[in-house]
Amino acid sequence: MTRVLVLGAHPDDAEFFAGGLLASHYRIGSTMRLISVTNGQSGHQSVPSHELIIRRRAEAAAAGRVVGSEYVTWDFPDGSLLPTIELRLAIIREIRTFQPDLVLTHRTFDYHPDHRAVGQAVQDASYMVLVPKIAPDLPPPHREPIVAYMVDLFTRPCSLRPDVVLDVSENWESVLEMLDSHESQFYEWMPWIDGILDSVPANKADRREWLSHWFQEKTAPRLSRFWRSESGPQPRLIEAYEISEYAGKPSKDTLEKLFPGKKL
Numbered sequence: 644m645t646r647v648l649v650l651g652a653h654p655d656d657a658e659f660f661a662g663g664l665l666a667s668h669y670r671i672g673s674t675m676r677l678i679s680v681t682n683g684q685s686g687h688q689s690v691p692s693h694e695l696i697i698r699r700r701a702e703a704a705a706a707g708r709v710v711g712s713e714y715v716t717w718d719f720p721d722g723s724l725l726p727t728i729e730l731r732l733a734i735i736r737e738i739r740t741f742q743p744d745l746v747l748t749h750r751t752f753d754y755h756p757d758h759r760a761v762g763q764a765v766q767d768a769s770y771m772v773l774v775p776k777i778a779p780d781l782p783p784p785h786r787e788p789i790v791a792y793m794v795d796l797f798t799r800p801c802s803l804r805p806d807v808v809l810d811v812s813e814n815w816e817s818v819l820e821m822l823d824s825h826e827s828q829f830y831e832w833m834p835w836i837d838g839i840l841d842s843v844p845a846n847k848a849d850r851r852e853w854l855s856h857w858f859q860e861k862t863a864p865r866l867s868r869f870w871r872s873e874s875g876p877q878p879r880l881i882e883a884y885e886i887s888e889y890a891g892k893p894s895k896d897t898l899e900k901l902f903p904g905k906k907l
Contacts, residue, residue, distance in 0.1 A: 645673040645900060648743035648788075650734060650765055652724065652757035653686060654679040654703035654716050655825045660793035661747050662818035663811025663882050665710045667904045675712035676741055679703055680730070680761050685722035687827055688835045698827055706824035709817060724756065726763035732778055734768040739781040743788045745901045750792040750803060750885070765790060769890040789901060790890035794883040796864055805883040807898060808869045810905040812879035819855055829854055874907045881907070 647668050649657040657665065657677045668675055683699035684692040700716045707714030719730065738746065748765045749758040769790055773783045795803055811818075822829050830850055834840040834857075844850050865881040884902065886893060893901065 645671075645745065646741065646743045647673055647675045647901075648738065648741050648746045649675070649677045650680060650737070650746060650748045650761055651678065651793075652680055652749060652755065652761045653721060654683045654699045654714070655706070655822070655828050656749070656758070656793075657714075657747070658706055658818060658821035658825075660749075660795070661882060661884075662710075662821050663814040663880055664747075664809060664884075664902065664904070665712070665821075666814035666817040667809075667811065669710035669712070669817075671903055675710065676743075677703070677707050677712050677714040678737065679714070679716045680733075680764075681719045681721040681724055681757055682716060683721050685720075687832045690827065695827065699825075702825045702827060706821040709821045709824065721757065724760040726760045726767060730760070730764045731768050731771065734764055735772045735778050736781055738768065738772050738788060739778070739784060742784055746788050746790045746890070747793055747884075748790065750795055750797075752797050752800060753795055754797065762792070766887065766889045769887065787891040789893045789897065790887035791884040791901075792887060794865060794869075794881075796868060803883060803885050805869055806886045807884045807902045808907040809882045809884075809902060810878040810880075810907055811882050813904075815880050818880065819851065819858065822858060823851060823854060829857070870907060878907070 649661060651657045665675060682696045684696050687695050703714040703716055749762040751759050751762040751766065753759050771777050773787060775783055830843050834843050844853050862880060869881050869883045870878060
C-alpha cells in the first residue's frame, strides 16, 4: 500500500499539477492525503475572504472525494505565506503523522510566492523530519520519504529537471472532475485573471466542455517541453516530476511503484 501526501500552496494546486498521478494512485488503491497549506482567502476578485475560505474548503473536499482522498485546508493566510519555523514544524508533524512514501510539492522556483514558500519549507523539513529533538512529541519516520516536485515550466534560475514524465491521458476526465469541483477558481477567478470571464458559459451543463478546452490550453506547453514524437502517439495530458535531492533517494523499483502509469 503506497501512501501519498501532497503539500500544495492552495486548494486546487494538487489536482491542477498532479491530478493525473493522483487518479492513477486512486485506481491502484493507494492511501492519499491532499493538503492546501493556505486557506485560499485571496483567490477571488469579489467574494469576501471570510466567505471564500469556507467555500474553497468545501470545493477542495469535493475534489478530494473524486480520488477517494481526504483534502485538508490549513489556516495559513493565502498570499502572505513565508517559509517560517512554524510552517516547517507543521510539515514535519504532518509527515511524521501520515508516514508518506511519496510527498509531492512545488519547486522553490515558481511564479507564486506561496508556492515558493511551501517548496522551501518542505525542503527545509526534509532532513529535520529525522531529527528526534525537533517536535519531540512525535517520533521520526522509520525512513525518509521521497519528495518530488510537481510540474512547472519556469526556466530561471533553473528549469525543472524531469526524473519521471507520465502520460496520464487516461485520467483526463477524473482530473476535469476534480477541477470542476473548484467552481470559484476555474469558472470565476482564473478566467477573470486571464481576462476571459465573459467566455465562461452561464449554463452549468456547458461549463465542463469549456473547462476541458481551457485546461487543454493551459497544459499544452507541457507537450512541447516534455514529449518527443518518437515517444509514440501524442498524449492529451502530461505530468512531469523532479525528485528532490534533499530527501529520500529512490531506487528504480521504488520509482515504478510511486509513479504508476505510462512513462515517456
